[in-house]
Amino acid sequence: MENKNLTIIVPAYHPTNTLEDIFYNILKQKDHNFDVILLIDRPSDNDFETIEKLRNKLGKNLKLVINTSHQHIDIVLKQASELVETEYSYVLYSYSKLKSEFVSRINSFLNSVNEKPDFVELPGILKGFIHNQFNFEKFSGIQNKVLEIEKNKEIVSKIAPFSFNFIIKNEILKLALEHQKSKDINLQMSPSLSFKSILLSKTFAFLDTTWVEDYNYDLMVLNIKSLQRNWDEIFKLAKELNKQDYFEVLEFSKFINFAYYFAGYLGTCRYCKRSKTQERALHNLTILLDDVIKKQNEELNEEWNKNPYFSKPNVLEIKDLALSFTQWDLLFKKKLW
Helix, strand or coil, X not given: CCCCCEEEEEXXXXXXXXXXXXXXXXHCCCCCCCEEEEEEECCXXXXXXXXXXXXXXXXXXXXXXXXXXXXXXXXXXXHHHHHCCCCEEEECCCCEEECCCHHHHHHHHHCCCCCCCCEEECCEEEEECXXXXXXXXXXXXXXXXXXECCCCCHHHHHCCCCCCCEEEEHHHHHHHHHCCXXXXXXXXXXXXXXXXXXXXXXXXXXXXXXXXXXXXXXHHHCCHHHHHHXXXXXXXXXXXXXXXXXXXXXXXXXHHHHHHHHHHHHHHHCCCCCCHHHHHHHHHHHHHHHHHHHHHHHHCHHHHHHCHHHHXXXXXXXXXXXXXXXXXXXXXXXXXX
């Protein structure tokens, strides 16, 4: 058997789904050559029964960390990263679903390249409240190729601002987590871990042979203040790394995060079935985001004239639609980014 490439980290962070549902993603894998680290807070008796079943099936491939008190997600991930023995890590959130060939496709790619990439972006699909498949045409011509990020900074503008659809070398994950603050990480909908990781990476690949679906039914993982702090921390890291030459692409990526992904998500949610609590949350988020986008538009006045990333196709239309919250649903419908 070839050496293991991947460890799947599973933070059972008060999940809505049961452990059995979460681990179905792992047990159905056709290629079993990977490790699993499960981190769980205060497991119930039912959880212990499920864990015992998993241990019987996964054997020594499973590592278990039980926290007797509630831990912030950044602390949980740091715990896991120190236990990883493989070159790569992937964080499997409780809402995410993997294909049965997820591991086999990743292993096949990593074993086929001469130089293994630091950061591997995977196609992502948002499900749950909405159904939106990320536009993969941005990566046309560079699929399944290893690229130097320094020579291809445009790559940074193309990655999705989420944490559920990439794998990363574990040494880089540990570095990214050193710069992570608990109040600034917002589970799978946060750009913090992905953009900090890519700033710390030298090489990149977009793997189009498998994908990840995220079934989020919780609007509370969308937090505007947290998102703003995320980006402050991302720019702070870029400055610490003396990567001020990345500021232009980061300014653009921040704009896309708010004006396309966040606004498009909320706009699409307007047509989804919701509870009264979710309805109020959506209403409040829409008001807050509308205000933030309008303020950002004023602040980005100079960027529109001097930043080359803002002159890309469809970007002006994204700006116009984002400035009118009644049209946010068109952002994803038109697949503008």
